[in-house]
Amino acid sequence: xxxxTGFISWLLRRxxxxxxxxxxxxxxxxxxxxxxxxxxFNDRLNAVQTPLFKLFEVALLAAVVYHALDGIRLLLIxxxxxxxxxxxxxxAVIILSAIITIVGGxxxxxxxxxxx
Amino acid sequence: MSNNDTxxxxxxxxxxxxxxxxxxxxxQDYQVKMWPGMTILDALHEIKTHQDGSVTYxxxxxxxxxxxxxxxxxxxxxxxxxxxxxxEVKKNNTVTIGPLPYLPVIKDMVVDRTSFWEQYLRVxxxxxxxxxxxxxEFRMSQEEVDALHDAEACIMCGACYSSCAVIGLNKKYLGPxxxxxxxxxxxxxxxxxPGERLEIVSQADGVARCHTIFNCIDACPKGLNxxxxxxxxxxxxxxxxxxxxxxxxxQKHLNEPIPS
Amino acid sequence: MLTFKLQRWSAIALLVFLTIHxxxxxxxxxxxxxxxxxQARLSTPxxxxxxxxFLFSVLVHAMAGSYQVITDxxxxxxxxxxxxxxxxxxxxxxxxxxAKTIWAFQL
Numbered sequence: 313x314x315x316x317t318g319f320i321s322w323l324l325r326r327x328x329x330x331x332x333x334x335x336x337x338x339x340x341x342x343x344x345x346x347x348x349x350x351x352x353f354n355d356r357l358n359a360v361q362t363p364l365f366k367l368f369e370v371a372l373l374a375a376v377v378y379h380a381l382d383g384i385r386l387l388l389i390x391x392x393x394x395x396x397x398x399x400x401x402x403x404a405v406i407i408l409s410a411i412i413t414i415v416g417g418x419x420x421x422x423x424x425x426x427x428x
Numbered sequence: 429m430s431n432n433d434t435x436x437x438x439x440x441x442x443x444x445x446x447x448x449x450x451x452x453x454x455x456q457d458y459q460v461k462m463w464p465g466m467t468i469l470d471a472l473h474e475i476k477t478h479q480d481g482s483v484t485y486x487x488x489x490x491x492x493x494x495x496x497x498x499x500x501x502x503x504x505x506x507x508x509x510x511x512x513x514x515x516e517v518k519k520n521n522t523v524t525i526g527p528l529p530y531l532p533v534i535k536d537m538v539v540d541r542t543s544f545w546e547q548y549l550r551v552x553x554x555x556x557x558x559x560x561x562x563x564x565e566f567r568m569s570q571e572e573v574d575a576l577h578d579a580e581a582c583i584m585c586g587a588c589y590s591s592c593a594v595i596g597l598n599k600k601y602l603g604p605x606x607x608x609x610x611x612x613x614x615x616x617x618x619x620x621x622p623g624e625r626l627e628i629v630s631q632a633d634g635v636a637r638c639h640t641i642f643n644c645i646d647a648c649p650k651g652l653n654x655x656x657x658x659x660x661x662x663x664x665x666x667x668x669x670x671x672x673x674x675x676x677x678x679q680k681h682l683n684e685p686i687p688s
Numbered sequence: 689m690l691t692f693k694l695q696r697w698s699a700i701a702l703l704v705f706l707t708i709h710x711x712x713x714x715x716x717x718x719x720x721x722x723x724x725x726x727q728a729r730l731s732t733p734x735x736x737x738x739x740x741x742f743l744f745s746v747l748v749h750a751m752a753g754s755y756q757v758i759t760d761x762x763x764x765x766x767x768x769x770x771x772x773x774x775x776x777x778x779x780x781x782x783x784x785x786x787a788k789t790i791w792a793f794q795l
Contacts (some may be wrong), residue, residue: 314529314591315503318642325639326757333750340782346792347742348722357721369714379705384697386640390663392765395656396508398642416715598762632759632768636692639760665689 317402325382328375335372366424370417377416378409437461438517440471442483443526445533453533455524468525469497469508487538495585499537500526505587505647520555528590537640543599544589550602551610551628555623562683566618569686577687579612579657581650588644594637601631601637604644604654611657613662622664623672630665646676691772698749705742723758723793730793743786751775 345356346369385401395399440460441561445453458475469490476483486510488494490511499508502516502524516523560637587593588604595603602610614622629635635658644654664671718725729735752779755775758764 314505314593314596314643314647316641316643316646317648318640319593322639322641323733329715329753330757333754336746336750337782342787344785344789346723346789351578353723357723361720367768373710374653376710377704379702384703387696389640390659393659394657395645395653398645398655411759420714535786596758597760598765600762630689632691633765634689634757636689637760662692666693 313326317399321382321385321402321405324378328379331375332372332379355386362426369420370413373416373420374409374413377412378405381405381409381412432453435462435464436521438471438513439520439522440475441522441524442472442475443524443535444483444536445527446482446535451611453526457522460513466513467509468499468501468511468513468516471513471523472508472525484535493583495583498528498585498587498590498649500529500590505529505591507585507587507649509609510649528586529592530592530596531586539586539590541586542604543596544586544605546605547601547603548584548609551606551613551625552612552621553606553609555613555616555619557618558620558679558682560683566682567630567684567686568617572617574614575615576612577653579608579615579652579654580651582608582612582652583650585649587647587649587654591647593641593643598633598637602634604638604658607635607638607656607661608652608657611661614661617675617678619675620679623668626661626665626671629661630668635662635665636657640681691756694748695752695756698745698752701741701745702749705738705745708738709742727793730790736790739790742786742789744783747779747782747786749778 321420340358342356345353378380382405385405388401436457440458442458443453444450444456458479460471460474462471467490468485471484472485472487476485485497485499486507487497489496490509495507497508498505501508501520503512505528508525513523525537527533527537531541531544532539533588537638544687579664582605584605586605588608592601592604594601607629610625613619614625619625638655638658640655640659642655645652645656648654712729713721730739752775755768755771758771759768
């Protein structure tokens with residue numbers, strides 16, 4: 313095994329990506345309740361808006377934010393030839409993801425526990 | 429660095445594997461007395477000559493140009509002959525040496541490079557010159573030379589190839605070495621088959637399989653940048669026709685002096 | 689190369705759509721989603737178009753990504769044609785189902 317910042321970013325990208333694919337299909341199924349009528353939809357959505365699911369939502373936010381920022385990093389490298397800045401870009405992605413997750417996740421939890 | 433420091437004894441930990449007796453590789457320690465300017469390859473010679481003749485590794489020129497002695501030293505791929513041992517000694521006074529990762533081990537540090545060369549040949553690494561060869565030299569502008577980013581300096585040591593995580597999973601991927609060579613030929617103003625080469629690298633096992641992990645840049649003992657070469661090929665592969673036409677136009681003026 | 693292009697273009701589309709989606713779903717009141725809330729939003733054609741395009745790009749991105757992850761393994765790489773068709777079929781089926789769901793809010 314050959315470890316490096318690039319390897320770690322690749323691993324995180326894959327894990328978050330596959331997790332998001334699983335989430336996507338669960339999400340489609342939950343929203344798909346609308347096909348069975350208003351009552352079914354509201355019941356199913358109430359089930360996934362409990363405080364426990366809000367915690368999962370923060371984890372989801374972390375995956376989305378990391379995956380998106382990592383993607384932006386790859387786009388920047390592709391279009392602006394930034395391979396020389398690979399290490400600083402990697403750490404920038406990690407730090408930015410952490411900040412956005414803490415701020416955004418905190419907001420989700422505050423809204424969830426104070427009732428908005 | 430004091431004289432004492434350069435002459436101290438270090439532990440060289442080598443991954444040993446003898447296919448005749450071993451089921452799987454194991455580590456073996458050797459004590460080596462350093463001398464000023466000693467390289468990893470010197471240490472291996474010291475062990476092979478004075479301590480254990482069965483230690484097996486490839487080496488040839490010991491000038492960093494033949495590409496034979498690429499090894500996995502302290503978790504990085506590099507050439508044993510151009511790595512001073514003093515730079516690699518860790519806090520526990522040990523240097524760890526193993527064969528190139530992700531490749532089948534034949535014995536000790538010797539790996540099977542068949543896939544490496546097979547992938548290399550797939551991109552047609554040779555130059556396909558125009559029919560009309562000039563009486564004197566081909567002329568290239570400084571910009572054209574700069575655009576190659578020294579890719580011709582590749583010594584085919586395999587350090588990048590065996591650091592690539594994609595190669596670890598899938599030996600059908602062309603690999604950074606072959607793509608760097610394809611890049612060199614595609615950008616070479618003399619080459620007449622850039623379209624064909626771009627076609628080869630845009631297949632499913634070509635440039636799209638690179639996941640921008642950058643291990644190849646960190647591994648290259650010549651300081652080359654295969655990832656940048658792959659990114660350039662990706663861009664060119666998406667406008668192949670245009671690039672082919674521009675290149676054909678350029679080749680009409682290969683015999684002429686470069687306008688300054 | 690086609691997978692690579694699909695992945696890249698859908699990624700750029702997602703950067704726009706997902707930002708909109710996240711902000712409007714989680715950070716703009718009302719915070720509790722129910723049928724009426726979604727129905728009110730989807731009554732404007734703009735939102736309908738945004739959601740349809742979002743659905744399509746996210747499915748393309750998800751399946752192109754899964755295809756790449758799976759075909760990175762040499763054993764799966766040999767069956768990449770079949771895997772590619774399977775991905776296309778999953779995208780179509782999921783798109784039809786998702787589009788039907790968006791349509792269900794017409795009621």
